[in-house]
Amino acid sequence: MSDILMPKATAVWLVDNTSLTFEQIADFCGLHPLEVKGIADGEVARDIRGADPIANGQLLREELDAAQKNATYRMRAQKSRHAELLKPAKKAPRYTPVSRRQDRPDAIAWFLRNHPEVPDSQMSKLLGTTKATIDQVRNRSHWNTGNIKPVDPVTLGLVSQLELDAAVLKAAEKKAKDDARKGIVSDGPTLRSAAETGLVDPAAQALARAANEPEPRHNPVADQDVFSGGVFSEAHADEED
Numbered sequence: 001m002s003d004i005l006m007p008k009a010t011a012v013w014l015v016d017n018t019s020l021t022f023e024q025i026a027d028f029c030g031l032h033p034l035e036v037k038g039i040a041d042g043e044v045a046r047d048i049r050g051a052d053p054i055a056n057g058q059l060l061r062e063e064l065d066a067a068q069k070n071a072t073y074r075m076r077a078q079k080s081r082h083a084e085l086l087k088p089a090k091k092a093p094r095y096t097p098v099s100r101r102q103d104r105p106d107a108i109a110w111f112l113r114n115h116p117e118v119p120d121s122q123m124s125k126l127l128g129t130t131k132a133t134i135d136q137v138r139n140r141s142h143w144n145t146g147n148i149k150p151v152d153p154v155t156l157g158l159v160s161q162l163e164l165d166a167a168v169l170k171a172a173e174k175k176a177k178d179d180a181r182k183g184i185v186s187d188g189p190t191l192r193s194a195a196e197t198g199l200v201d202p203a204a205q206a207l208a209r210a211a212n213e214p215e216p217r218h219n220p221v222a223d224q225d226v227f228s229g230g231v232f233s234e235a236h237a238d239e240e241d
Contacts, residue, residue, distance in 0.1 A: 004028065004029050004030060004053070004058060004077055005051075005056065005058060006051045007029040007030050007031060008029070008031070008039070008044075008045045008048055009045075009048050009049060009050055009051035010028075010029050010050075010051050010053050010058070011025050011026075011029045011031055011035075011036055011039055011045070012039055012045055012048050012049070012050035012051075013050030013051055013052050013053065014028070014029070014050075014053070015036065015039050015040045016050055017050070017052075018064065018068060019068050020064075020067055020068060021071050022036040022037050022040070024067055024071070024073070024074065024075065027074050027075075028053075028059075028074070028075045028077065053077075057078060058077050058078055059075060059077060059078060060078060063075045063076060102144075103151070103156040103157075103158065104127050104128070104129050104133070104158065105133070105137050105142055105144060105148045106148055106149055106150065106151040106156065107127050107151060107152075107153035107156055107158050107159075108123065108127065108129065108133065108134050108137045108138075109137055109148050109149065109150040109151075110150035110151055110152055110153060111123050111153070112134075112137065112138055112150075113150045114150070115168050115171065117171045117172060117174075117175045118167060118168065118171040119171065120134050120135075122167050122170070122171065123167075126153070126158070126159050126163060126164070126167055127153060127158055127159070128158070
């Protein structure tokens with residue numbers, strides 16, 4: 001596999017600025033010769049701007065000159081410092097101090113009780129544990145099951161609050177997408193109407209409808225002032241009559 005940075009853009013530049021064969025360009029960029037032919041015909045990578053491999057340090061001028069003189073010559077790519085910088089750095093496994101390792105089962109129990117949507121893979125990365133340990137805590141087959149109690153991993157110092165929030169949010173969004181794809185509707189509680197909760201006075205609603213006026217909004221402070229201070233509004237005076 002070719003390590004060329006932006007292989008199609010490099011192939012565009014080589015097609016436009018050199019006399020190399022399609023096979024030479026395809027071998028250098030890691031593409032198929034027919035794909036390079038499509039670039040030359042304007043059918044592939046039409047809107048891609050060419051990238052000079054010599055300017056970005058992926059090809060030496062001597063290599064290009066030798067390849068243009070000999071159609072069977074295959075150019076050797078140079079390691080570009082830009083490509084090395086763009087490679088994702090592999091994170092090292094999370095190190096947990098020895099004094100904190102006995103707290104990991106408590107953190108696992110907290111996740112299983114409060115956030116079961118977090119997958120085991122994410123949980124193992126956060127806590128620096130293994131999936132086998134998570135299964136043992138879940139199935140209550142851990143050697144110290146009797147002493148395991150759910151404790152917030154942030155309190156235990158195993159993760160930061162930002163890491164925990166990010167993991168929970170990511171798991172919740174994934175679960176919501178999976179439920180939407182499967183057509184699962186949440187059965188959680190819904191808001192009740194104002195009439196059901198009793199926050200709107202039915203008598204006031206009747207008076208408003210009779211006067212063809214908008215229905216009054218409930219104001220607990222105003223109601224308290226009306227009844228406790230001895231001041232009656234016109235609507236309440238009509239109710240008294």
